[in-house]
Amino acid sequence: MGNRTSGAPAMADVARLAGVSHQTVSRVLNGHPYVQEQTRSRVQAAIEELGYRPNRVARALVTGRSQLIGVVAQNTTLCGPVSLLAAFEQVAVAAGFVVTAHRVNVLDRESITKALERHRDQRVAGIVVIAPTASAHDAVDTVPPDVPLVMVDGDVERSTPLVTVDQVAGALAATNHLLDAGHRTVWHVSGPSDWFDSLGRIKGWRSALRAAGAEEPPIVPADWSAASGYRAGQVLARMPEVTAIFAANDHLALGILRAMHERGRRVPHDVSIVGFDDVPEAAYFIPPLTTVKPDFGAVARDALDLLMARIDGNPIGEVRRTSTPTLVSRDSVGLPADRAFRAVRKRKARGVG
């Protein structure tokens, strides 16, 4: 038992059993050339027999890099961040990495800095920061440039490698969808103003409105929760001129839906609503919610790609990757009541009804 501390066999044990040097075992393990087939299989057999598994900690010590990827994300059960984290973990594991996450409760500079430091203590191979606020960027600037790092959903203006979903395009599609349905204008219930996601969605909404020459109503601010959507909805529900709402996410939309229901404003008959995220439940809201679906899988893959390029030391040509979300049309969007009425009248006049 060359190894007295832990029960697990070490490389030396394998070497002894196979009658080779530890170096040869290492070569077999790492797929190096210059090992005879016969030797290789002898080593392989010894590995099998002992149930040997290489100690990644020792490897990390000598190489200076673990196979760990650190993720900093917000501590939330929000579908977006969660899906993203899960998707990233999936692709990272498939690529032979292990993911460790630090969830922070608030996205301020200090918490994020601390999380980053802890990751660096672990000698992670790279870091992914999913923290779409400006303060996150400030914290990230603390990290020396030699640690591979990519941001997800960050500031498009900064130079850090960045992967995002195209919030602007998504919001544009949502707003246009509502406009195309015949609404004069579209109201927006936005996410927290320090999130880049919110900002992008506002921007897309606004530019769709402008392009259509529609009047721009004031933004109704909220956070991401159904509760705040409900509050926003209570206000909106008592304004008869509100016939179309683009909510910054699906939970917000859920809250709005309920507020509308309570005041007897029917969706989509009286007011149309579009959400964002396409949470799995959105199809079962009352009514099923039309929403915008980001491709979290694509974001995760892009983030890993960029990160691996940085880890391998490749100069990454493009430091920005964007994926475009798609509109999922369900039942929460319809004709505005006045236009529908006019349409009916017209048909009646033509003797159709």
Add this chain to the structure above:
Amino acid sequence: MGNRTSGAPAMADVARLAGVSHQTVSRVLNGHPYVQEQTRSRVQAAIEELGYRPNRVARALVTGRSQLIGVVAQNTTLCGPVSLLAAFEQVAVAAGFVVTAHRVNVLDRESITKALERHRDQRVAGIVVIAPTASAHDAVDTVPPDVPLVMVDGDVERSTPLVTVDQVAGALAATNHLLDAGHRTVWHVSGPSDWFDSLGRIKGWRSALRAAGAEEPPIVPADWSAASGYRAGQVLARMPEVTAIFAANDHLALGILRAMHERGRRVPHDVSIVGFDDVPEAAYFIPPLTTVKPDFGAVARDALDLLMARIDGNPIGEVRRTSTPTLVSRDSVGLPADRAFRAVRKRKARGVG
């Protein structure tokens, strides 16, 4: 720069700067006694000056244990598992650990075994398995007994250290709540039959029914999704005798809610529904959902407690911890229509209405 591979200063650098041996630095770092106050502060100053941070990988190599806790969980955005994972990470980080998670797509023996092996390659200090199926237990039995391991939401019959929420008690409370409202019996839309959670909830529902002498309707099987809840709801909605439903989770309840709505059966007027989990959105369903709220924070704390006891080698007296969920009463439960009718009639007869 005593350290030529990476830019980060090592213990030797600190020692040199402070004019002491590496051993003394180590002692300061680990809070050992027998270090003079003056020496200690000198070392501290050197640490500060260099921005030294101990290399946890090296420490892990020599001690044979990292400060990592491995978690095996299902890859899902289900609120329950996600909240649990987040809560666990929180408490673990507070205790100075780092959490790495392996999410598996299917909870079969092979996937879980693989995840466990990968964790052990990292020399994690302990493992938490959040995988409430029997196959998970089979996989866990592969792990040698010297690696600290605790299960969450597992089989109460097995001997592995286990932390659970009391599904039976929760289901009992939900069912009794419905029975107390005056319903003759309660239907149950259950989760997948290979989850212990489902089994526990079925058990609680059943025993509540028996205790009340109520007739036991057939179980309506589903998975955890809103989609399957909707399908179950479509069936239930066309059965007039169904006036009360206990759904195994909130998403299921959401699907049922919509199916009821579509067929014009009003909740809670015609049929009452109780869910499970208390997802943040449940308060904004139409109508707000009465549900059962498990205490994920408590589960997380208990799991860490048990795990730390095992890590420290303490013989754990109790290897089972259970927390009882609480009923959150909202608007989806009411009197059954026939009884309400009778109540009205009675009141009318008494000349009250």
Add this chain to the structure above:
DNA sequence: CGCTTGATTGGGAGCGCTCCCATAATCTCT
């Protein structure tokens, strides 16, 4: 005063691995 005791420090080994370099043995080419 010699001898134990405790406080305070340092020196070295070694965790399990990968890297660099040496050593053969075989093959290729002028």
Add this chain to the structure above:
DNA sequence: AGAGATTATGGGAGCGCTCCCAATCAAGCG
């Protein structure tokens, strides 16, 4: 045939830390 490249192996150093085992010095005691 001898110099060089190519293939196949082993030996040793060392990653940054913690552990074990001295060594030193002051104080305490018979």
